Amino acid sequence: MITFKGVHKWFKDLHVLNDINLHVNQGEVLVVCGPSGSGKSTLIRTINKLEPINQGTLIVDGLDLSDSKADINKLRAEIGFVFQQFNLYPHLSVMRNITLAPIKIRKMSKNGAESQAMMLLERVGLIEKRDAYPTQLSGGQQQRVAIARALAMKPRIMLFDEPTSALDPEMIGEVLLVMKDLAQSGMTMIVVTHEMGFASEVSDRVVFMDEGQILEEAAPDEFFKNPKHERAQQFLKEVLSPMH
Amino acid sequence: MLKYQFDWSVVTSGKYFEWLLSGLSTTIQLSLVSVVLSFLLGLLIAVMRMSSIKPVRWFAHGYLEFFRNTPLLVQIFFWYFGSYKILPTVINDWLNRTNFEFGAAVIALTIYTSAFIAEDIRSGVRSIPKEQLEAARSSGFSYIRSMQYIILPQAVRITIPPLINQFLNLTKNSSLAMTIGVMELTYQARQVESYTFKGFEAFTAATLVYVVLSIAITIMVTYYDKIVLSPMKAR
Numbered sequence: 001m002i003t004f005k006g007v008h009k010w011f012k013d014l015h016v017l018n019d020i021n022l023h024v025n026q027g028e029v030l031v032v033c034g035p036s037g038s039g040k041s042t043l044i045r046t047i048n049k050l051e052p053i054n055q056g057t058l059i060v061d062g063l064d065l066s067d068s069k070a071d072i073n074k075l076r077a078e079i080g081f082v083f084q085q086f087n088l089y090p091h092l093s094v095m096r097n098i099t100l101a102p103i104k105i106r107k108m109s110k111n112g113a114e115s116q117a118m119m120l121l122e123r124v125g126l127i128e129k130r131d132a133y134p135t136q137l138s139g140g141q142q143q144r145v146a147i148a149r150a151l152a153m154k155p156r157i158m159l160f161d162e163p164t165s166a167l168d169p170e171m172i173g174e175v176l177l178v179m180k181d182l183a184q185s186g187m188t189m190i191v192v193t194h195e196m197g198f199a200s201e202v203s204d205r206v207v208f209m210d211e212g213q214i215l216e217e218a219a220p221d222e223f224f225k226n227p228k229h230e231r232a233q234q235f236l237k238e239v240l241s242p243m244h
Numbered sequence: 245m246l247k248y249q250f251d252w253s254v255v256t257s258g259k260y261f262e263w264l265l266s267g268l269s270t271t272i273q274l275s276l277v278s279v280v281l282s283f284l285l286g287l288l289i290a291v292m293r294m295s296s297i298k299p300v301r302w303f304a305h306g307y308l309e310f311f312r313n314t315p316l317l318v319q320i321f322f323w324y325f326g327s328y329k330i331l332p333t334v335i336n337d338w339l340n341r342t343n344f345e346f347g348a349a350v351i352a353l354t355i356y357t358s359a360f361i362a363e364d365i366r367s368g369v370r371s372i373p374k375e376q377l378e379a380a381r382s383s384g385f386s387y388i389r390s391m392q393y394i395i396l397p398q399a400v401r402i403t404i405p406p407l408i409n410q411f412l413n414l415t416k417n418s419s420l421a422m423t424i425g426v427m428e429l430t431y432q433a434r435q436v437e438s439y440t441f442k443g444f445e446a447f448t449a450a451t452l453v454y455v456v457l458s459i460a461i462t463i464m465v466t467y468y469d470k471i472v473l474s475p476m477k478a479r
Contacts, residue, residue, distance in 0.1 A: 048382055050378055050381070050382065073381075073384045073385070073386055074384065075384075076381065076382055076383065076384040077383065077384030078384075079382070081379075081382040083375060083378070083379065085375060087373075087375045087376060087378065087379035088379075089376065089379070089380075089394055089398075090398065091397050091398050091401065100383075100393060101383040101384065101385065104385070104389065104393065105383065105384050105385065149383075150383075153383065153384070
């Protein structure tokens with residue numbers, strides 16, 4: 001479904017992605033972890049071309065992203081993206097946040113889009129907030145609306161860029177619950193996160209990145225019990241330490 | 245000078261009152277049409293100014309510099325006396341049969357004000373976090389559609405206080421249209437003065453009407469901001 005072949009990217013002199021080779025299958029849940037600045041957010045942002053790559057091949061859902069004729073807007077409609085800072089549209093109600101793209105891009109009827117939005121709001125447990133505005137919601141609620149907004153486009157892939165990092169600890173659980181539910185429904189997901197509980201419980205595979213490189217790629221059990229790379233061991237010690 | 249006899253009745257009733265009233269009506273029409281057109285044109289120029297296509301961006305930049313840096317009176321004269329010479333006869337004939345003074349004033353006021361509005365909107369857009377554009381583009385919206393549905397609605401809300409200023413300026417600037425014979429409020433006040441020699445009364449009345457008009461505009465835009473747009477709280 002997603003294939004990276006020898007992908008490189010530079011921010012000026014900084015080599016943020018260094019020879020990335022990775023394949024993600026349909027229905028797979030992949031967790032990407034690593035210290036901050038390791039390139040994991042950049043990696044996930046190349047998949048819907050929020051960041052263009054400089055070298056190599058990246059094929060997403062059959063579309064070669066280095067092809068300048070590729071219809072990127074059409075591809076993006078098929079990929080849900082969930083941001084660390086939620087990025088809901090503050091001038092629109094929860095309902096309008098969710099229905100805007102389905103109505104304008106998918107050309108759904110207003111009624112159809114709204115009944116779909118109600119089902120999604122029920123799924124993320126926020127049906128009573130349909131008329132609220134984003135600033136009236138807590139961080140956890142905003143992130144759940146953001147997930148519903150992404151799902152409203154019936155995406156084939158969902159990308160999560162540190163979805164719980166900006167949340168207060170007591171709100172992380174509610175967002176992870178929605179993500180778990182989604183993973184079990186067979187959605188293809190790539191999740192950049194430090195939530196190792198989520199990784200071990202839900203993911204099919206864990207990728208560890210540092211300094212723009214993929215250093216380790218393993219099933220979660222193997223990665224947590226027996227990390228091979230020294231920097232992965234160090235990283236796990238830090239994120240799993242109760243003092244942290 | 246001390247023997248001057250005030251006579252407010254010339255401006256509160258009768259023929260001269262009706263002149264002032266018709267002047268007010270023309271001022272309101274002129275301002276209203278120009279406010280709407282200059283806002284739309286300003287939006288367009290602002291978007292062009294931020295385009296990733298260089299020639300489009302340069303054109304918008306040139307437009308802004310040109311029209312912001314020439315006196316409005318010169319622009320009014322240009323559209324009234326100058327454009328006449330370069331337009332085809334058919335259009336000129338048509339313009340002569342309609343109200344050409346009014347049209348020229350609308351064009352000049354619209355273009356002049358749109359340059360200021362475009363810059364205000366552009367700074368409004370720049371204050372919207374770039375993540376909003378990323379979120380919109382991630383959903384599959386093109387750049388233009390992202391602007392239309394997500395960025396500009398937020399930017400315009402932020403731009404409301406400077407926009408009020410531009411609308412007030414436009415309304416006051418519309419008095420310059422008298423120089424090409426548009427029979428708006430200032431023109432009519434001068435007519436009243438010419439016929440009655442009651443200049444103090446005539447221009448006091450005109451001044452008061454401008455003040456009331458400006459306050460009304462401020463109240464309307466503020467009301468629109470508070471009541472219609474209030475659900476988006478300050479971020």
